[in-house]
Amino acid sequence: MMHFNTKMLIRSLQKAKNAQYVFRNASSGLPDLTKDRYPVNRADFATLGDKHLQFFRDLLGPQRVITDPAECEGYNVDWIKAVRGYSTCVLKPKTTEEVSKILSFCNDHTVAVCPQGGNTGLVGGSVPVFDEVVLCTSQMNTIYDINDTSGVLICQAGCVLESLDEALAEHGLMMPLDLGAKGSCHIGGNVSTNAGGLRLLRYGNLHGNVLGIEAVKPDGQIIDLLSTLKKDNTGFHLKHLFIGSEGSLGVVTKVAIHCVPKPKAVNLAFVGLPSFENVLKVLKRAKRDLGEILASCEMIDESTLEVCTGNLKLRSPIPEYPFYMLIETHGSNNAHDEEKLNGFLGDVMDSGLVLDGTVTNEPSKMKNIWDLRERITEGFILDGYVFKYDVSLPIEQFYSLVPVFRQRLSNHPDIVRITGYGHLGDGNIHFQVSCKQFSREILEKIEPFVYEYTSRLKGSISAEHGIGFRKPKYMKYSKSPESIAIMKDLKKMFDPKGILNPYKVLPP
Ligand SMILES: Cc1cc2nc3c(=O)[nH]c(=O)nc-3n(C[C@H](O)[C@H](O)[C@H](O)COP(=O)(O)OP(=O)(O)OC[C@H]3O[C@@H](n4cnc5c(N)ncnc54)[C@H](O)[C@@H]3O)c2cc1C
Numbered sequence: 001m002m003h004f005n006t007k008m009l010i011r012s013l014q015k016a017k018n019a020q021y022v023f024r025n026a027s028s029g030l031p032d033l034t035k036d037r038y039p040v041n042r043a044d045f046a047t048l049g050d051k052h053l054q055f056f057r058d059l060l061g062p063q064r065v066i067t068d069p070a071e072c073e074g075y076n077v078d079w080i081k082a083v084r085g086y087s088t089c090v091l092k093p094k095t096t097e098e099v100s101k102i103l104s105f106c107n108d109h110t111v112a113v114c115p116q117g118g119n120t121g122l123v124g125g126s127v128p129v130f131d132e133v134v135l136c137t138s139q140m141n142t143i144y145d146i147n148d149t150s151g152v153l154i155c156q157a158g159c160v161l162e163s164l165d166e167a168l169a170e171h172g173l174m175m176p177l178d179l180g181a182k183g184s185c186h187i188g189g190n191v192s193t194n195a196g197g198l199r200l201l202r203y204g205n206l207h208g209n210v211l212g213i214e215a216v217k218p219d220g221q222i223i224d225l226l227s228t229l230k231k232d233n234t235g236f237h238l239k240h241l242f243i244g245s246e247g248s249l250g251v252v253t254k255v256a257i258h259c260v261p262k263p264k265a266v267n268l269a270f271v272g273l274p275s276f277e278n279v280l281k282v283l284k285r286a287k288r289d290l291g292e293i294l295a296s297c298e299m300i301d302e303s304t305l306e307v308c309t310g311n312l313k314l315r316s317p318i319p320e321y322p323f324y325m326l327i328e329t330h331g332s333n334n335a336h337d338e339e340k341l342n343g344f345l346g347d348v349m350d351s352g353l354v355l356d357g358t359v360t361n362e363p364s365k366m367k368n369i370w371d372l373r374e375r376i377t378e379g380f381i382l383d384g385y386v387f388k389y390d391v392s393l394p395i396e397q398f399y400s401l402v403p404v405f406r407q408r409l410s411n412h413p414d415i416v417r418i419t420g421y422g423h424l425g426d427g428n429i430h431f432q433v434s435c436k437q438f439s440r441e442i443l444e445k446i447e448p449f450v451y452e453y454t455s456r457l458k459g460s461i462s463a464e465h466g467i468g469f470r471k472p473k474y475m476k477y478s479k480s481p482e483s484i485a486i487m488k489d490l491k492k493m494f495d496p497k498g499i500l501n502p503y504k505v506l507p508p
Contacts, residue, residue: 085128104220117189123468157188272321
């Protein structure tokens with residue numbers, strides 16, 4: 001822990017208890033079946049029978065065809081326990097050829113398929129709506145190559161993000177993306193959702209960092225787009241169709257990613273502020289004064305931090321303030337970075353924008369601070385039920401949803417808290433209304449108003465989590481009818497029978 005200003009109170013962090021990520025079973029009890037909670041009808045797909053199961057067992061062997069109801073349950077429920085399907089079959093292919101044979105067979109027999117990676121998606125895209133077969137990539141976890149010089153990683157889609165980071169560290173490299181779900185999410189899921197995360201501000205999104213993709217179309221055709229080139233202007237860049245299309249056009253089986261050098265110097269500041277106005281001023285100064293070393297700029301409001309300190313019993317290194325910011329720098333020379341960061345922090349303290357804070361470059365202390373940000377989603381589940389929204393807004397209005405909804409939903413007895421936090425540097429806020437339990441009345445007070453509001457401000461109704469099952473009918477608030485029509489045409493071309501991830505992404 002370093003002193004960056006004599007006026008500032010630097011507190012040592014106690015090691016947070018229970019710092020493991022708890023991705024499944026964060027609360028007891030299952031949500032209602034999706035078919036009962038939402039107005040959706042099963043399409044005319046085949047119901048799984050012995051001949052289908054026999055084909056799968058012949059192809060994969062009995063071990064990789066899961067039919068035990070208790071074992072299937074975890075693949076039917078999403079991470080935040082908002083949706084639940086009732087699939088009776090989970091398939092675990094190991095190779096692209098196996099994925100191809102599964103899809104070809106399912107297409108021929110009109111069997112619906114739900115691709116699943118780490119099942120950490122937050123919009124209900126990763127689990128079946130009804131009884132779709134789950135195609136899980138957990139056994140597709142081979143790393144083929146890490147090139148120290150070009151920084152290119154080639155691997156299968158089921159590699160866990162954190163494992164990739166660990167493997168890359170041995171080569172002095174790092175994944176360009178990082179998210180709270182890194183211990184569970186798969187790189188294929190990240191690519192399919194175009195995941196953003198905590199360092200997008202510095203390293204950009206996956207449309208820029210993915211160099212190549214191998215994918216399998218719903219009819220089983222393998223499309224080899226696994227280029228490792230930075231520059232390649234030959235025809236249409238088809239890989240982009242699979243980035244962010246959430247498993248609606250094909251199953252991603254391999255990826256080539258441009259990875260970045262692991263920074264030699266990493267510093268993290270956690271500061272408390274009195275108002276959102278000050279948050280904006282500090283953001284502006286961070287961009288100006290930290291320039292090329294600024295890697296993350298996140299914001300948490302007081303009520304959100306309480307889910308970590310209250311529900312998860314994590315310790316904050318500073319007392320309560322209305323707003324907090326996490327500012328991380330990545331560079332190649334620690335003396336240079338410390339000087340810059342200290343200068344910046346001294347300035348924002350002296351000018352009264354920041355009231356208190358702590359700064360560190362010790363890995364264990366940085367992890368404890370990042371836990372306060374990365375474990376928020378887990379903490380909310382313990383409130384009961386959380387309505388979670390992920391929107392981009394013009395930076396001046398970044399926090400405006402929170403006061404608007406606090407007024408709109410004031411005095412509702414079932415509401416636990418209404419809060420906002422998120423990727424301030426990218427203009428992407430996560431807005432939550434948590435309640436003791438799911439309430440249709442509250443849902444109807446939030447939707448579609450939250451999307452209308454976002455659209456009026458020319459924001460995006462999904463900044464990084466995607467559309468999944470929860471938002472197709474609201475896509476119109478961010479995309480024109482013409483763009484939606486083209487997306488539907490593409491879906492028809494790739495998947496004429498509509499077997500891949502039905503009821504998701506595109507409006508009916
Ligand atoms: C604690 C926590 C923090 C998070 N933080 C962030 C964050 O900062 N930024 C962010 O963007 N997201 C975040 N998320 C959301 C989620 O982690 C990301 O969307 C992630 O990319 C999903 O990866 P996954 O492997 O779990 O995919 P899944 O959840 O299994 O699937 C997500 C979607 O991709 C499809 N899919 C999965 N694998 C494939 C494949 N191989 N081929 C085709 N389609 C596939 C699924 O059908 C589904 O539609 C967070 C989630 C949690 C729980």
